[in-house]
Amino acid sequence: MALLEVKELRKSYGEVEVIRGVSLSLEAGECHGLLGPNGAGKTTTLRLCLGLADPDEGEISLLGLPVPKSAREARIRLGVVPQLDNLDPDFTVLENLLVYGRYFGQADEITRGRIPELLEFAGLTNRAKSKIQTLSGGMKRRLSLARALINDPDLIFLDEPTTGLDPQARHLIWERLKHLLNRGKTILLTTHFMDEAERLCRRLSIMDHGRIISTGSPRELISRHIEPEVLEVYGEDVAGWASEHADKLAMRAERTGETVFCYTSRAEPLLATLQNRPGLRYLHRPANLEDVFLKLTGRDLRD
């Protein structure tokens, strides 16, 4: 059974249609990534699935219940890690977990029984009595994750869980999320980090301008949308080289600033033209998810 089934979702704010026909299906035990640039509609999609906003059109079934009609009941078995931390600053780490458990109508004994394990999971066992203000950004994210598990949910929504964290803190979050997946939890994750999506997600939906453009495993998306090899060439002389060789020898070439990205299934001829060009430097690598993302969503800046 799909834990989340979304069909043809549409949502407008005023004249602007921000969700334009999104369909999505989450299988039990998978980590599904919503990958998209800022403003693509990822967070709005989550809000609609939580029943915090009503879609103009479309159907949502969350944990077997219709949303928004029975959204509250569905949330009993759901965990949410929001994009911006909203831990309760008036409480300690331990009180945050205890009080949050009460919002689920969960008896204090059950919550208290879970807290030691959750603190250990979050690496906060010795910070149980700390005030929230004294925690680092990474600790707050981990506590938000622990708080989302207080009701032992079947499904967890994570909205950009590692934005703003340093590499150490991100790796720790990823490791914790993998641990949850190994325990059979299902995760819906929004992100704009390719490495995060590639590491964690079994399937990805690339989203832009309120639509899902493509869905598949990271490998499927790469082979479906992009040439297997990439040659990045940069240097002052790149324009001349590009008009001379790139357009002829690459299957596709894109230029941004002083860099030319050549996409091809055979890079040798291109590499040969670079041998006597000391003014140019290059990087030859296999295509990755970021190439797919940039191809599908463009290179223009989003604000």
Add this chain to the structure above:
Amino acid sequence: MRAKDFRPPILSLRFAHVWRRNFLVWRKLAIPSMLGNLADPMLYMLGLGYGLGALVGEVGGLPYITFLAAGTVCYSTMNTATFEALYSAFSRMHVQRTWDAIMNAPINLDDVVAAEAVWAASKSFLSGCAILIIIWVLGLSHSPLTLWIVPLAFLVGLTFACLGLVMNAVSPSYDFFLYYFTLLITPMVLLCGVFFPTEQLPGTLQAVSAVLPLTHAVQLARPLVVGVAPADPAFHVLVLLGYAAVAFYVALVLTRRRLLS
């Protein structure tokens, strides 16, 4: 505005979880909070009551400090609920995003708003009890009727909590609340018979005063402090309840529009 924003409130006992959260936070600072509840109105009563009272003598057949004590009960419970429903609720809704966290759990916005209203009324209740103790300690009244001040404090608190939550729902920042104080709270303090009888006002101002909720609170509280039954108690209670009910509904519609669009 969407049609759904106007649907009637859907309330449940789950509001108690949110009320309890606020109570737990308050409990951490209960002693300074209670001292504030006692000190502020006591200074007003002692300073104005004895200082001004020595100049004006009796007002409406009462020693001025007794006259003032009844007004202070209403004024102080109004203030407590107003501050809680404006600044504290706004912090929880907008600044700390505590409401967002609660609404990700299985609790709906209607219950959150109801919890804030009842919580602010609960703080008013405590504030009213504190002033009642001062009234007894200063020997301003010995009537058992003063015990009615206790539920009255809760009712006045609820009325002003709901009115404050309307403002909370539309406010972009803390600064916005100053308009509310200037346009509503200050006129109420000065026109509703807290410091002097409303009969002293010119006719037009008396007419304004008659429709303001604090007037009805004062008309219930003052006889109770003196030790006589208020005239038309049901009418005054209904006016306060009416303000509370309408304001709660308006606050709910506006908060739904703000947070659930």
